[in-house]
Amino acid sequence: MADDEPTRVPLLAVVYKTQTQTLGAAYLEDGTTLRYCEVADTEFHMLRSLKFELNPDLIIAPANADAVWLAQLGSSSRGADAETLLDDADPAVDEADPDGEAGTIPVQLGKSRDFSASSAAKRLVLLMHGRAQDDDQLQLTERESLIRLEHQLPREQEQAWRAVGGLLAHLQKEDAGQLSISTLAPHALDKVMRIAPEVLLSLNIFVDRHHPSVHGGKSRDAFSLWSLFNNTSSKPGEKLLRSWFARPSLDLEVLSQRQESIAFVISRQELLPQWKTLAKKIKDVRGLRASFDRGGLLLADYKAALSTAACAIHMRDMLLAAEASAERLHVMARLASVGSTELAELSNMIFGIVDFEASGRKDERAAKHICVKENVHPQLDDLRQSCAGMQNVLTSTAQEERARLERHSLMPQYALDDQLYVVFITQLGFMLKMPMPEVRPEEAEYVERDFEAAGLALQFHEEGEGFFKTAKCASLDDKYGDILSRMRDLESHLVRHLELQVLASLSELLDAQSVLAELDCILALATAAIEHKLVRPRVVDGAQLDLKGAWHPLLHAAQQLVPNDCRLCAPGEPEAADRMLLLTGPNASGKTVYLRMVGITCFLAHIGSFVPAESATVGLTDAIFTRMVSRESTLANASAFMADLTQMSNMMRHSTRRSLCLVDEFGKGTNAQDGISFLYACLRHFLDRGRECPRLLACTHYTELLELPELVDRPGLSLWTMQVMLEKKTEADDTLDDVIFLYRAIPGRSEGSFAYHCAAAANVPRAVIDRAVQVSRLRDAGEPVHAMDRSEADAASERRRLAARDELLSGFLEFDFRTRRAGEFYVAHAACVDTLRQPATARAGGAFC
Template sequence: MRQYRDAKEKHPDGILLFRLGDFYEIFFDDAKLAAPIMGVQLTSRPLGKTGRAPMCGVPHHAWQAYVGKLLHAGHKVVICDQIEAASKNKIVRRDVTRVLTPGTVVEDAYLEPSRHNYLVAAWSRGLEAGIAACEVSTGELLLCQLPKDRLQSELERLAPAELLSPPEIEEYRFDPVRGQQRLKDILGIAYPASVGAQDAPLAVGAVGVVLDYLKQNQTKVAPGSFTVRTYSPDATMPLDAATVRNLELPSLVQLIDRTSTPVGARQLGAWLGAPLRDAESIELRLAAVDELVDAPALQDRLRDVLKPVGDLERLVTRAAQGHATARELVGLRRSLEAIPAVQEALAACSALVTRELAGHVSTAPELASTLARALVEDPPPTLRQGGVIRHGYDADLDEISDASRGARDWIAKLEATERRRTGIRSLKVGFNKVFGYYIEVSHANTAHLPDDYVRKQTLTGGERYITPDLKQREAIVLSAQERIAARELEILHDLGTAVTEAAPALRASAHAIGMVDALLSLAVAAAEHGWRRPEVNAGLQLSIKGGRHPLVERGLPAGVFVANDLELDPDAAQIVILTGPNMAGKSTYLRQAAMIVLLAQCGSFVPAERARIGLADRVFTRVGAHDDISAGMSTFMVEMTETAYILNHATRSSLVIFDEVGRGTSTYDGVSIAQAVVEHLHDAPRLGCRTLFATHYHELTALAERLPRVRNQRVEVLEEGDSVRFLHRVVPGGADRSYGIHVAAVAGLPSGVIARARDVLGELERQRPLEPPDVQLGLPIEMTPDSVRKELEEIDPASLSPLEALQKLYQLRAKLTP
């Protein structure tokens, strides 16, 4: 167990898989942790005088499936393999050959084709934060420095497979000077300015942690291994978790995903997760989509030529990392051979964005030719079987193969040759794993054998012999398989080196092809769903004619969905208070407005007859009701927390969606909070943002009489006797009823309950008593003393000199800084 202990000491934080014969064994606490995750039996084995050691094992040929389960559970896995052939009377040498972590894997078995797999290092100092996001499987390394309060939303967008941050990682490791040195030593980047990080020291510190982690875990890192770039947090719109959930963003991505390649699918998801905030960039992307929408034949041609490209990005990285199989290298060759057709198809495009992307697509004919000459068309799944490299590509391999083939042919003919030579018609040539090849002769025929026959084994019915020539051929045959596998492995390594040299250009091509594929997907989706091109500008007006909810419309027969208009303007109709019955479509109307804005700022066509979108810096949504029991938060507390977040982070350029704020408490409390929120949105100098506010508190419609930028709208219904028909049409004015009892009847409540509810409602409407204030239960909240406020109140500004005032300001600011 010495080899096991040595490997475990080097990687104490990983689950160690230790190769013993045909199994990978796991021992001690690792076994107790891994067995239930992998779904295998936990057993034990004798361990000297100390008793029995817990253990479990998996077959070596199926290790990837089991390791995948451990990685998906968030564990680091260490593979300790045999690094020499087994031999008698000698302990086989073993060493760590792979270290796999959730954020550093590159194999398809552990990755989702349409999703990025980021290893992220993040930390903060003062009011700023730094992020380094490494996508090892695609060879991308992103740096970003951003305000600390935006760190969480950016991490939610990146959704890292693995996160490195304090206190798990010591903070001194994030030192920017240390990070700059790592960039220089490991990636050959001497100056952060060369990757746009001159003003992002915290991001540089984070990238040092990422590079250290990659080196520790045996990931191949060298100059050219990654495409490194710095991105600005202000270039895109951050989406908080509530907005992603409320707008069903994953379902929206699925609705418009018509990509032909995994690279394109990942790019499309990234675009929808980070809408643009620059009107010019949006319009350029829209122009590229528009060109494709108007050219169905070009759409079909591009889809045909893109599909064979496959996942070029990840194929290149696996080959460069030395983990590509022969079949994956053949797949890479086919991807490279498909690129010229892509270039030819893109030549027909005239949109500026598409032309620029076409300029980044380059071929690698020499590499494709080398791979074609080297590899057979359909290589076996493993190297043990041999036959991966074409005959004629490598002289040394051909010599080994030819010698093995000749020896096998000689042995195949040996039986007939020896029968002629000895005259013994019953002579046989055989093979077993103990003695190898042999010549078997019956006892009756042993008297007159040739002198070169050497007895090897005596049997009941005869004798087994060998000859020097037979042993020579046997040695060639038995060693050939191992020698062929070793030589083919060397050739595959050389091919990987050739891919590494071409990797930067190939990654750039793959990235450009992915963006073309994403543009094409937006165009195909727009044509399928009948969406229109929006007008996006730097203003703040939001005007939608005939807007539709894309996900709801998909679930309805064609033409059934009722489209609605919307007008919002911070200088006129800033806030729309939307009233109407339950089930009438208020939430759908709110969500579709936010979805149309997000789609437009992603560069997509939108589900509307016409849309003019003034840029939004953020989209905030407070929709639906749910609790957070794990955090000890009730439904109402979650609602208030989300509302507070919006009011504290929204700006004049934001789009805010509120759905039934205040419904989780008593009537007077709820109305009071809802009204105060509307007034704050209207009056606060920092806000004045475009707002849709749906509510069942009909008292709020009175706000339009005294707040000049508040407008009332309602979802129209048609009363037909005792029944109500929802028209789902939004019209000006406020509603005075919610028709909740009608909805309860539609839901199937017993008729007796419905009848009693109507009686109670009639009695209440005659009395019209809202709950008296003196019976409402207040929430005793004791505000935390604010030391900074107290100190400010005690300051006499008239008694301070300008210098003293400046010093005092810095002192107070320091107290606010964590």
């Protein structure tokens, strides 16, 4: 195989969740390495990328998968013709292989229950547990195997778990006991930053606010980076922007094009309101094929097609008037490539044929009938004209029938002027409608004779009304009986022809929607840049990270702005210099916010957005790892510290020199000594990598680490702290010192945690704070901690005992037992021994009380 040929794998398992538009995939590499991935895939770009990159011999998917998504795979579980589905797929699918092989990858649908997270967990545990039993150096229980699995494949990646389950189910059926998996690793997405769900939560990129009803409901976006930047005007634009946020890019060309487009929009910001108003016309046209397959396009489909086509034409005209070139606005090149002539003809055709007002009436909408405008078809206009004159015909016929019955000697007396009508009932035709008399059983025969004599043939009656056929009604049936059916048939024929025209232009509509959605995203990011005074970052192919005057955008929205700097792996410096920043500082001084600020700035640069800083240079970052948010789970047997260890494990195993790692207070969930040891070992692990050490920012309260020369003196580590202003009180003033947090990171070391000031700010009772201060001072001085309510006599007794203990200890150290007898020591210190033998106060001692 040539070097430029795509890697080929025998089997690829894929799943897709339509609600969240998330793709999960799994495949077996080299027979023993199982790789997985989960990524947002709004327009199936990642699916096509995986097909091209892996070029599998077979694709397996769940049988209950969505038909539109299955069309991108080349098969459908609905029994549709595969060739038809492939014709409707994006042309980019066939670009993967010039010979057309990518479009003909066979697809096999498996049982839906095999594609589940629980199925994957059971199968993987059995495989790993069985392998562990054969390994003398690694003996794991099934529960320990499950915990280890969740370290390698986070439980939050549900679609990846589902794909793994389907893959293993298929492999175990095919291989029958020959399956052996030694490694479980993520698939490295080409030119896409790897970012786990917990990272999105840690950096407040997406934050769901659950529905307040106890009965549940769809969650809404809470205040987050996404809600701050989501200024899109259309649903397709919002979906595309969300995919940018879920899948940051590593393509420098793409990022440069987005930044240049944002810069152009900002330079024409006086036109921004007009562009955003027009962008509201962008509709989702991807469901047109599905509607057609279900029986025909609906009124909403025609509205979406017309609105999108017209929006593409008007938007291009507005951008040309604003002197937008393909160099300054990348979407102009794509917009110019969309067939404007075809879209104009399509929009004119839809607007000229479909009567949106008539089709939107309640009865027509309920029947899903599309009405055709006048002057579209001569025969339809003639039928409508005849139908319009039908009311006059019915009125005159009713008058003639009334007069005929009055002339008839057997005219029913109950048929009054305002109670006789000629009506038309579908499939029954025209009939005379008038009230039925109240007839006693013995009179029924005579009444029937009256009806027959008057030429009235009773068809049926309901609610006191009788419906009769007459000679006049029969003649109306012959002349007008099927006029409505003929009108509907002719309209359906015209609409069906229009449907075919719309489907013939579906590729142009989809291209127009795609480019307009991208433009909507550019307008949204430009709006955010203007509102929050963001600047264009310089994204480079390197590992450096240089931020000047950066701030947290969510705090800027809350009017709490404090800019900070961050400089790691600066160009021109040794590769190992300043790859790690260890941040210490008081509680509530802004350490976590600083870490999130760096992470968010790096993240925004990789979606092509402007960033919150005075200036920023960001090297391409292949992944962002965090240890910031711990979520306990009783069902998963995961404590807070176990969750912390899982995140650190992923960070150490998968980070590279291009990764960004953010570690916040690691080790606080366990014994302090163990926590310090773990944090020290982790930091040393990263520093020992040398040039391969990722860019890492860690904050901690374990200032004991600053006393370890083997850590703080290592090259590549810089020590920073959060700046505070401290106003000392006099000795006569027993209140706490005044502390002002400046929320600014500077080189240096922390002077203390100032936990008592935080307690005071949290309105903790003053007595509790005073006691905490007292206990801290006693322990720092090495003195015992006593109960607060002991008497003065107890205190005096304890002081005597402590003095006797010190005297006895010093005497013992000075006594020469080699030349003197032990009895002499006892006699000399008998008083001290007597004092110590006295009963001690019940609550005196060295324990906390």
